[in-house]
Amino acid sequence: MNSPIHALAGVITEKFAAADPAAAARALESLATHEILLLIGPLKAQTIVACLNPMNPPKAAAVLRRLPLRQASYVLARLEVPQAARLMKEFSVPYRERISAALEPAFVKLLADASAYPPDSAGRLMNTDFVAVRTEAKLSALVERLKSLPRRKLPAACFVTGKDGELRGVIRTAELAFYTPQSVCGSVMSPAQPLNPQDGAEKAREAFVKAETDVLPVVNEKGVLLGVLAREELPSQPDKKPFWKRLAD
Structure with missing residues (x-):
């Protein structure tokens, strides 16, 4: 008799999961x-x-707990911040301490703070799956790093940070071809327009228009890069037309 695993084994493949997570x-x-x-x-x-x-947090936490610790910490650090924070709350205290020790301290603090961010704020909507390089890094190293990413994961922009993780600037991926491989990232970066975690959706929309970009960095009070917010992650704007106008349309 076919078990659920047998029935799903031919369906839940890498391609299916990537196409419709x-x-x-x-x-x-x-x-x-x-x-x-x-x-x-x-x-x-x-x-x-x-x-x-998108998985139910208790179930996702149960799965993550049973992965090897190194793999679990890698996956957790790349989840959307609200989901990662929810999973941390689901873990037992001993496991939470173990996985916290395997994560960057700044990320652990970020998850602890996440629940305090207002709904629809940059802190709630941002993700931590971004590419960042130090100011002194060569562009050749950045290009090699980008080559290792799947095509669909290629970022529109890469961020440049200082030694303590503070945001220094941004390099648009499409502009890499205009510079020599030996150029230093800090010398070719452009100024970045950052958001704060507490910034609401309306302020973020204004920042996107001003910066003419589809992705913005999110920094804390010390200017440390916490994550990135994509324009597509913003909640849709309510229809502000008068009721009679909407009926006419």
Whole structure:
């Protein structure tokens, strides 16, 4: 007799999960944790991230706990910040301490602060899956790093930081071809228009228009780069037309 695993094994593949992570998450949620682990074992890390982001937090936390610690910390650090914060709350205290030790201290603090950010704020909507390089790095190293990413994960912009993670500037990926490989990132970067985690959606929309970009960095009070916010992640604007006008349309 076919088990749920046998029925889904031919469906939940790398291609399916990457193409429709929400559907994959729903299918996985219907299974026992050990069955989910059998299915996601062969998947790439970024596909596991895509599946866990929309998954019910208790189920996602149960799956993450059973991954090797190094893999679990890698995946957790690339989840959307609100989801990662929810998963941290689901972990037992001993496991939370173990995985926190494997994460960057700044990220652990970010997750602790995330629940305090207002709804629809940059802090709630941002993600931490971005490419950042130090000011002294050569462009050749950045290009090699980008080559290792899947085409669909190629960022529109890469961010330049100082030694303590403070945001210094931005390099648009499309402009890399105009510079020599030996150029230093700090010498070719452009000024960046950052958001604060508490900034609301309306302020973020204004910043996107002003900066003429589709992705903006989010920094804390010390200017340290926390994450990035994509324009597409902003909630849709309510229709402000008068009721009679909407009826006429």
